[in-house]
Amino acid sequence: MRVSTSIRFLLLVATGANLTSGAEVYTQFNGQKTGDNSWFDGTLWPEHGVHPDQGDSVTMNNPDTYCNVDTGNARVLSLTVAESATNVELEVSQANQLLVDSNVIVGENMGSTGKIVVGQDAQLVVGGALAIGGGGAGNLQVKGGKVSVDGEFSIGTSGSVELTDSAELHVQGNHLNAFQSYLGNNQVVPNNGMETYAILDVTKNMTIVRGTAASDGGGGGGGGGSGTVRSYSCPASGETVMTYQEGDVLDLAKSSNLCTLVEVRSAGLTGSSVLGLKPVGRSYSGNDWENYSGPYGASPFDCSSGSSCQISPPVPPE
Numbered sequence: 001m002r003v004s005t006s007i008r009f010l011l012l013v014a015t016g017a018n019l020t021s022g023a024e025v026y027t028q029f030n031g032q033k034t035g036d037n038s039w040f041d042g043t044l045w046p047e048h049g050v051h052p053d054q055g056d057s058v059t060m061n062n063p064d065t066y067c068n069v070d071t072g073n074a075r076v077l078s079l080t081v082a083e084s085a086t087n088v089e090l091e092v093s094q095a096n097q098l099l100v101d102s103n104v105i106v107g108e109n110m111g112s113t114g115k116i117v118v119g120q121d122a123q124l125v126v127g128g129a130l131a132i133g134g135g136g137a138g139n140l141q142v143k144g145g146k147v148s149v150d151g152e153f154s155i156g157t158s159g160s161v162e163l164t165d166s167a168e169l170h171v172q173g174n175h176l177n178a179f180q181s182y183l184g185n186n187q188v189v190p191n192n193g194m195e196t197y198a199i200l201d202v203t204k205n206m207t208i209v210r211g212t213a214a215s216d217g218g219g220g221g222g223g224g225g226s227g228t229v230r231s232y233s234c235p236a237s238g239e240t241v242m243t244y245q246e247g248d249v250l251d252l253a254k255s256s257n258l259c260t261l262v263e264v265r266s267a268g269l270t271g272s273s274v275l276g277l278k279p280v281g282r283s284y285s286g287n288d289w290e291n292y293s294g295p296y297g298a299s300p301f302d303c304s305s306g307s308s309c310q311i312s313p314p315v316p317p318e
Contacts, residue, residue, distance in 0.1 A: 023055040023077055024048055033066035033089070039074050052076050054101070060114075061085045068093055069122075075099040078128075081106045082114025082136060091117040092124055092145065102128035103151070107138030107159065114138050118145035120165065126150065133159020142167035161188045231308070234259035234283070252301075253308045258284040280313065 031037030031044045042050040044067075052058045054075045060067060063085040069092045079100045082088035092098045096119075104126050107114040113136060118124050122145040130149045132138040133156030140147070144165035155161060161182070163169060182188045233253040252261065261280040281301060283289040289301040289309035303309040 023057060024052065026052045026056060026058045028062055029060050029065055029067050030062060031065055031067050037066050037068045038071065039067050039069045040071055059083050060088050060090060063087055065089070067091070069096050069098050071096070073097040073099065075101070078102045079104045080108055081116055082112040082138070083108045084112050084136075086111070086113045088113070089115045089117065091119065092122040093119045095121045097123040097125065099125045100127060103130070104128075105131045105134045105138075106140060107132070107136035107156070108134040110135045112136030115141065117141045117143065118147055118167075120144035122146075123148070129154070131159075132156065132161060142169060146170065155182050155187045159187060163188070229310075247312065249310050249312045251308050251310050252283070252289055254286050254288065254303075255283040256286050258282065261289070281311065283309070 026045055026047060028047055029044055030046060031041070036044060038044070040051050042048075045051055051074070054077070056076050057078045058076050059080040061080070061083040064087045065085075066089045069090075073096065075098070077100070079090075079098075081090050081104075083105075104116075104124075106116055108131075115138070116124065118141070120143060124145070124147045126147070126149045129151040130140075130147075131152075131154045132140050135156065137158040138156065139159070140161045142161070142163050144167055146168040148170040161169070228247070229249045229251050231251040231253075234255040234257070250261075260282045281289045281291045288303040289311070291300055299311060299313065301309040301311045
């Protein structure tokens with residue numbers, strides 16, 4: 001498999017939504033792709049004469065319309081792109097940001113068609129749930145930008161997600177099975193013809209990078225190989241990245257919360273193209289580390305020491 005761009009699937013810790021009172025409701029936007037279309041042009045929001053802002057609820061439901069967050073950062077309470085209308089598109093263009101404190105729906109009802117495009121270095125940050133194709137046809141295109149979702153991420157039967165040009169999709173917890181089905185149904189398409197990527201079902205994550213061992217940030221030290229023992233505890237939040245050589249022993253503390261160990265094949269730790277993700281094992285509720293099925297299923301954890309478990313990860317087949 002050849003990969004020309006990288007797509008990173010990471011985990012975000014949920015944060016509480018920051019809401020304001022006195023909200024307005026917006027249901028009309030009149031921008032056109034070939035004409036005026038800026039989110040910040042108040043004349044295109046005829047109900048209020050000003051663009052929506054923090055605390056406002058927005059339903060973009062005029063057919064054949066296009067809106068561009070093009071000159072800065074926008075923030076609203078909730079957003080629906082195409083409740084019942086067709087051909088409704090919202091773009092967050094280069095280096096700009098749209099923050100939605102609660103939920104986003106793209107293509108809500110049967111017969112509707114909506115699209116969100118997140119351009120190069122742009123961001124869509126969703127404090128609640130993101131539904132692509134609620135009951136209609138919804139499409140999310142992340143073209144070198146980043147989408148972060150604090151709540152549930154779902155794709156309807158007529159929904160799709162396209163990730164290109166080093167796109168980042170950040171989701172959290174309890175989505176592994178759902179994303180595997182989305183990938184299997186080609187509802188999530190990572191770049192052009194790239195093979196399946198895993199979405200990690202974790203609240204905390206430790207990643208091991210196959211390659212030459214280096215400084216690892218986890219207390220294991222440099223060097224490596226020939227039975228070197230590297231000790232780690234699951235991070236309080238986010239992710240710990242460690243490198244290893246074949247023959248190293250990873251000594252992992254048992255975790256009270258769900259913690260997953262994942263192998264990443266990549267050309268390096270920074271700015272590299274991720275070539276594959278393989279779940280290795282997990283620990284939760286203070287229990288022993290246990291293996292996932294797959295290339296590491298034949299390498300069980302040794303938990304005889306009591307408070308931690310050890311594994312010596314082999315280099316799995318390509």
